[in-house]
Amino acid sequence: MKLTLKIWRQKNAKAKGSMQTYNISDVSPDMSFLEMLDVLNDSLIEKGEEPVEFDHDCREGICGTCSLQINGEPHGPDRGITTCQLHMRKFKDGDTIVIEPFRAAAFPVIKDLVVDRNSFDRIQQAGGYISVNTSGNTQDANSLPIPKEDADMAFYAATCIGCGACVAACKNASAMLFTSAKVSQMALLPQGKIEASERVLAMVDQMDKEGFGNCTNTGACEIECPKGISLENIARMNREYLKASVK
Amino acid sequence: MAKSALLKSSLAKKYWMAFTGLFLCTFLVGHLLGNLQLLLPVSEAARDQFNEYALFMTTNPAVMILSYVTYISILFHAIDGIVLTVRNRKARPQKYVNFKPSTNTRWASRNMGILGTVILVFIVIHMQMFWAEMKFGSLEAYSTASGAQVKDLYTLTIQSFQDAEYGLIWVIVYVISMIAIAFHLSHGFASGFQSLGVNHPKYNNFIKKFGYAFAILIPLAFAIIPIYIHFGLEKI
Numbered sequence: 001m002k003l004t005l006k007i008w009r010q011k012n013a014k015a016k017g018s019m020q021t022y023n024i025s026d027v028s029p030d031m032s033f034l035e036m037l038d039v040l041n042d043s044l045i046e047k048g049e050e051p052v053e054f055d056h057d058c059r060e061g062i063c064g065t066c067s068l069q070i071n072g073e074p075h076g077p078d079r080g081i082t083t084c085q086l087h088m089r090k091f092k093d094g095d096t097i098v099i100e101p102f103r104a105a106a107f108p109v110i111k112d113l114v115v116d117r118n119s120f121d122r123i124q125q126a127g128g129y130i131s132v133n134t135s136g137n138t139q140d141a142n143s144l145p146i147p148k149e150d151a152d153m154a155f156y157a158a159t160c161i162g163c164g165a166c167v168a169a170c171k172n173a174s175a176m177l178f179t180s181a182k183v184s185q186m187a188l189l190p191q192g193k194i195e196a197s198e199r200v201l202a203m204v205d206q207m208d209k210e211g212f213g214n215c216t217n218t219g220a221c222e223i224e225c226p227k228g229i230s231l232e233n234i235a236r237m238n239r240e241y242l243k244a245s246v247k
Numbered sequence: 248m249a250k251s252a253l254l255k256s257s258l259a260k261k262y263w264m265a266f267t268g269l270f271l272c273t274f275l276v277g278h279l280l281g282n283l284q285l286l287l288p289v290s291e292a293a294r295d296q297f298n299e300y301a302l303f304m305t306t307n308p309a310v311m312i313l314s315y316v317t318y319i320s321i322l323f324h325a326i327d328g329i330v331l332t333v334r335n336r337k338a339r340p341q342k343y344v345n346f347k348p349s350t351n352t353r354w355a356s357r358n359m360g361i362l363g364t365v366i367l368v369f370i371v372i373h374m375q376m377f378w379a380e381m382k383f384g385s386l387e388a389y390s391t392a393s394g395a396q397v398k399d400l401y402t403l404t405i406q407s408f409q410d411a412e413y414g415l416i417w418v419i420v421y422v423i424s425m426i427a428i429a430f431h432l433s434h435g436f437a438s439g440f441q442s443l444g445v446n447h448p449k450y451n452n453f454i455k456k457f458g459y460a461f462a463i464l465i466p467l468a469f470a471i472i473p474i475y476i477h478f479g480l481e482k483i
């Protein structure tokens with residue numbers, strides 16, 4: 001396949017970036033999107049140019065490190081996948097592909113396509129944990145009965161990989177889907193209920209401080225989320241927060 | 248933290264937005280029921296009935312309290328809405344070169360601020376046209392058949408939309424505004440429930456469908472009134 005790539009290049013966090021155009025010809029439809037970028041980088045290195053910096057780690061859809069806004073959508077045109085799971089067969093020979101970093105005030109660009117998502121970590125650190133030691137004193141699972149439905153919903157919420165696609169897709173750069181998943185995975189389980197109030201207040205407070213936008217319930221996040229995290233979690237967070245603030 | 252959280256946080260803004268928005272939805276229903284009286288054939292009785300109703304709405308203490316709550320709600324909803332819209336823009340200072348929100352969102356949900364602004368402008372025009380005339384203007388007062396002293400809001404309303412020069416323009420302004428409300432509510436109605444935490448697979452579908460029906464039927468019924476007065480009703 002032959003492709004034209006329009007890629008955001010930016011030297012460092014302070015530099016002013018711009019879109020640059022690259023032509024690439026030896027792309028196999030079986031390559032993943034990141035492999036295609038590897039091929040581009042090889043050719044740039046050969047020419048003595050600076051390779052395009054982009055985030056990646058597991059390359060199998062479990063770590064949430066890969067990002068990229070591809071043709072106007074986080075993780076590209078496909079649904080329910082990360083960029084490392086996107087294949088070039090989703091594109092046509094001769095296509096122009098626009099590749100940008102995730103854009104949000106709370107996700108500043110470090111270099112090229114790499115953004116700093118530490119704001120997510122700080123939201124987690126504000127309350128996304130339980131204060132008991134769970135190693136070495138594991139209880140028998142049956143000693144703590146949990147309704148199947150609650151266990152399932154907590155599990156689904158916990159599948160959030162913190163990739164930031166929800167923020168990238170949202171017209172308001174809101175982190176409410178992420179934050180609500182992290183609130184929900186705890187709030188639904190008895191171990192998490194003890195600190196539920198402080199947790200939701202602290203996490204939302206941190207989310208606001210980071211400069212994320214507010215939810216308008218457009219639903220873009222849910223559709224673009226590689227793990228299918230549902231808007232139900234945002235409603236749950238809203239309930240939890242309301243309960244906690246009138247207490 | 249809890250106390251200030253209910254006023255200042257992002258979620259608190261959403262609660263107020265949703266609460267005032269849904270309250271305004273109930274206001275719309277009440278307002279519409281009153282307005283439907285304007286569809287009655289032109290007669291002394293119709294005129295008396297509407298003007299006595301208008302008198303009741305502006306003097307009954309319970310209704311007056313309700314109308315102040317409505318004014319405050321509109322003000323709060325509009326200010327909160329503008330604050331949210333501005334903050335949301337700031338959350339993405341560097342825009343995408345290529346952004347395709349139409350692949351994953353509906354138009355109305357992305358343009359609540361613009362739709363709201365159109366509605367706000369309409370509310371100001373509408374209040375100026377009727378409410379201010381009734382309250383401060385030199386509307387003619389007369390005695391109805393039952394002896395009540397009323398201002399003739401009925402004639403003002405009918406004449407506004409039948410006016411040879413401006414009547415049609417007003418009809419168009421009103422219809423466009425109702426379309427804006429329809430789009431605003433096509434997203435806003437269900438969105439308000441979500442903001443308040445009401446989301447369950449059992450009734451989500453019902454809320455969505457009810458919201459669409461509400462968003463179409465209420466503005467449609469409102470819009471029919473000026474259209475009918477202009478094109479259908481006997482001229483006065």
Ligand code: HEM
Nearest residue numbers: 216265268271272325328359360363364367435438439442
């Ligand atoms: C008849 C009048 C109005 C009604 C019935 C109404 C109703 C609603 C409802 C139910 C919502 C959804 C709330 C939520 O998502 O939680 C909403 C959202 C909104 N309204 Fe209104 N509204 C009205 C007038 C206005 C006006 C005058 C403005 C002025 C700017 C406005 C601006 C907004 C904005 C910006 C939102 C979206 C807020 C967000 O979630 O980001 N609305 N409205």
Ligand code: SF4
Nearest residue numbers: 160161163164166225
């Ligand atoms: S909610 Fe979905 S899109 Fe958002 S960070 Fe988690 S996995 Fe990524």
Ligand code: FES
Nearest residue numbers: 057059064066084
């Ligand atoms: S690199 Fe780990 S999810 Fe894509």
